[in-house]
Amino acid sequence: MNHRTQDLTGRIALVAGATRGAGRAIARELGRAGAVVHCTGRSTAGRPSDSGRSETIEGTAELITASGGTAHPVVVDHLDPGAVRDLVDRIEEEQGRLDILVNDIGGEAYVQFGLPLWEYDLDAGLRLFDTGLKTHLLTSHAALGLLARNPGGLVVEVIDGTRAYNVSHYRETVFLDLTKTAVDRLAFAEGHELADHGGTAVSVTPGWLRSEMMLEAFGVTEETWREASEANRGRADAVPPYEFVISETPAMLARGISALAADPGRAAWNTRSVSSFELARHDDLRDQDGSRPDAWSFLRAMEQAPAGDLEVGDYR
Template sequence: MARTSTEQVAQPGPAERPAGALDGKVALVAGATRGAGRAIARELGGAGATVYCTGRSTAGSPSDYGRSETIEGTAQLIGAAGGTAHPVVVDHLDAGAVRDLVDRIEQEQGRLDILVNDIGGEAYVEFGIPLWDYDLQAGMRLFDAGFRTHLQTSHAALGLLARTAGGLVVEITDGTRAYNAEHYRSTVFLDVTKTAVDRLAYAEGHDLEPFGGTAVSVSPGWLRSEMMLDGFGVTEDTWRTAAASNRGTPDAVPPYEFVISETPAMLARGIAALAADRDRSRWNTRSTSSFELAGHYGLSDVDGSRPDAWGFISALETTPAGDLDVDRFR
C-alpha cells in the first residue's frame, strides 16, 4: 500500500536553489498543501522569499480530498529550507476570504511580488463520460476548483502585485498551449478548465505589461505527486519498475507513459529560477513547461534527470513503445 505521508515524494536538496535570489520578495502560493504547490512554496522560500502558502487542509480539519498533508506541514518544510512561511487556511472559491488574504498581505508586507495559482481540481475529474452524460454539478465543481479559484485570486491580488514593477504571475495548468491545441483532454470539463487557465495567463500578461509585470502559464509533465503515487498504488521506490512492466498493455495502472514522470521539484526549481530572472519579461504571455524551464535555466529533477514527458507522450502517438529509446526523454 502506498504511503500517504510526504516521505514518498522526493524532496529537493539545497544545492540547486538560488539561495538569496529572492530576498525581500513576497510570494503567495495558492494551493500549497501538497504536490506542485507545496514544492513551489518550498523552493521560493528557500530562495529567500517570504511565502504565504494557502490551502484548505489544516491539522484536525482536512479538506474533502481526504489527504493527510496540511498547510502547516508545508510551512514546516519552508522553515526547514531556511525560508519564512505564513500558512493561511483559505478556500479560494470564497471571494471574500481571498480578498481578506490579500488585505492581510498588504498590511503585513506592503507588497506582493509573486503569485502562483496552483489549485487544480483534478480530484474531481471523471473520465470517459461524454458531456451530455456528465453530471453537471460534478463538472462545475471541477471547473470552479480548477479555474474560478485562479480567476478570483488574480482579481484580488493583481492590483497589489502591479504596484511594484517586475511582478510575476504563474498559472499552473496541465498541458502546454501547443499540446492542448492538438489534443482533447479526456473530458469537456477538464479540457475547458485547463485551456482556460492558460488563456488566463495570456490575458493577465497583457494587463500587467504596462506595469512591468509578467504572467506565464506553466505545465509540469506527468507529475509524481503524493496523490498520483497513491492513485497508482506505487511509491518512489517502485514506480519506475511498475510503469515499465506495463509497456504495450493498454489501460494498465500505472500506464507505461509514467516511466517519464517527474517529481514536483523540477517544476518548483524552474519557477524559482524564473522568479529570480531579471529578464523574466521575455516569458510574458507564454505557455511553457517544467521541461523547458529546466533546460533554459540548467536545472534537473532530484535524481539528476530532466524528463520530457510531453515529448515522450507525443512520440508514442506515432512510434511503438518498443521502438522508442526511453532514455532519450530523460
Template sequence: MDASPLTGRIALVTGATRGAGRAIARELAAAGAHVYCTGRSTRTQGSDYDRTETIEGTAELIAEAGGTATAVAVDHRYRSQVESLIARIESAQGRLDILVNDIGGEAYVDFDVPLWDYDWEQGMKLFDTGFVTHLITSHAALGLLSRTPGGLVIEITDGTREFNARQYRSTVFLDLTKTAVDRLAFAEGHDLKDRGGTAVSVTPGWLRSEMMLDGFGVTEENWRAAAEANRGREDAVPPYDFVISETPALLARGITALAADPQREEWNTRSTSSFELAQHYGLSDVDGSRPDAWSFIAALDSSSADEIDIADYR
C-alpha cells in the first residue's frame, strides 16, 4: 500500500486537542494529509475542561513525526469563528477534502438524571457542544468540501445506530445528542451523494482516552488489571466492562483507511464502529488486539461476566 495515500488532501479535525481527535489528526497527517487541528485549549488560554493538552501540542506531535498540521483556536459553538476558519482554509488551500467532527461534550453529562430534574443550562451545554457544534461546522464547511468530488465527512458519535436504537443513553440530553450526530451523518450523505461525497457516522468502542484514564484513576499500564479486579461488582471504578476498552489509535487508523479507500462512497450514510472499520481494513490497536466493544457490552446485558470469555471479543 502507498505509505502516503492522502498526500495533497486537506483535512479539518475538530476537537483535535486530545483523545480521539488528536489521534485522528496524527494518523491523517501520517498518511500525507495537511491537517487543520482545532479546539479551545491553547497554551495561552485553556478551556473549562481544565486539561493540559493543547492544539499546539497536537500540531507539534504531527510535525515531529514528519507531517504537516496547522493549529487554529476555534470554539465551534460560535458560527463566526467557524466561518472564519473555513474562509482561512479556502484562502490558503482552495479546497477541503476531509472533515472530522469530533467534539463530544461528555464532560457536561449528569448521568441517570430524569429530564424534569436535569439542569436546563447544563443539558443545553451538552447538546450545543456535542451536536450543534457538528451542525455549525458542517454548515460552514460542506460548501467548500463539496466542490471537489470525493470529499469525506466523518461524524464521531457514541454508539452505533443499531445499538442506540434499542438502548437509552442514560439521560435525555445525552441520548438526543448522540443519536442526532448519527442522523446528521445520514442526512449529510444524502446531500453529498450527487457531488461525489461521502458522510459516515463512526463510533469508537470503550475509548481509553487520557480523560477516561484519569477519571478512573488508572494508567495505561494498570487499567486492565484494575477492571478485571471489578468483575461482578456493581458501581465499581473502573467498571468491569472497561476490560474491552481501546486506545484512540484504533478509531484513528480505521478513519484514515476509510479516507484512503477509493471505494469509500460505499460507506455513505452508514453508521459504523472502530471495530467494523478495523475488521474491514485488517487493522488492530496498538497492542495488536481488535476489541469488539459493542458486541461485548451487549453480551454482558444478557449474560453474567463469568459466562463470557473476554478473549472472544478482543
C-alpha cells in the first residue's frame, strides 16, 4: 500500500462538516500532515446529528490528536451567518491566516429518493438545498477574505459526481441534482475570483463512498461489504447493489486532498472538477486496501455492458 504523508506544517485549515465520513477523514489526514485543523460540525456529546448517528466533532478532534496532529473542534451551525463569521474571526485572531478551506457539509438526511418534484416534501427539499449548498456559500463568504490575504490558498468543495458525469446524468431527485451540481459551480466561480490572489478552488468528488452511513444503510460492515456486493451481481434492486464492489473508503479522498494541498503546482487544478481517483492517480496514492477504485469509469461502463461482462479488477 502506498501512502505518503504530505507536509503541511504551518498551514491552517478549516474543515466544515468534519463530524463523520469524508469530512472526518479529510480533517484527520490534514492534521496528520502537520496542518492546524479547525474542524466543525453540529453533532456533539448529548446533541446527535439530524441522522441520529453517534459520531461527534469532539471524536474527530480526538482522532486528529491521536495521529499527532493539532485540532480545534468547534460546534457551528453553518446556516447561521453570525456563527460562521465568529468562527472565522476566531481563526484570524488565533492563527492570523487561513490556508485551506474544505466545505464538506452534505444534507443527505433530507434526501427522498423516488419522488418527483411535485410529491417531494418541500420543507425537506429546501432543507437539503440549504444544508448542502447554502452552508458552503455562507462559509466561503465569511472565510475567503482571510484565505485570499496570502497567496497559495486552497478551497475544496466536496461534491457528488464529477462535472463530466453529472452533465449527462440526472441525480435522482430535483433537489439533490440542483444541490450537488450547484456546489460544483460554486468551486468554478470561486476559482475565478481567487486566481488574482494566487488561490485555487476545485470541486472534488469521491467515488462510491463506503462511509459509516452507507455501510449501515446497506446492512454490511467493512469486513462483509465486498462479498455481499459480489453476491448480488446481475440482481436488480438488490441490497447492497453489485456496483458497491467499486466503493472506496473516505481515506482515498482524504489522501488526495492532502496531497493537493501540499502540491506547489496546485494552481493548475484551479476551477476544475476532479475525482478522488484522479487525485490518487496523479500522486500515486491508494485506498486503505492498496487498491485505487475508479468508480465513475466503472459506473459508466456498466451502462454500456451487462455486469457479467465487466471485471471489477480492471477498475480497482
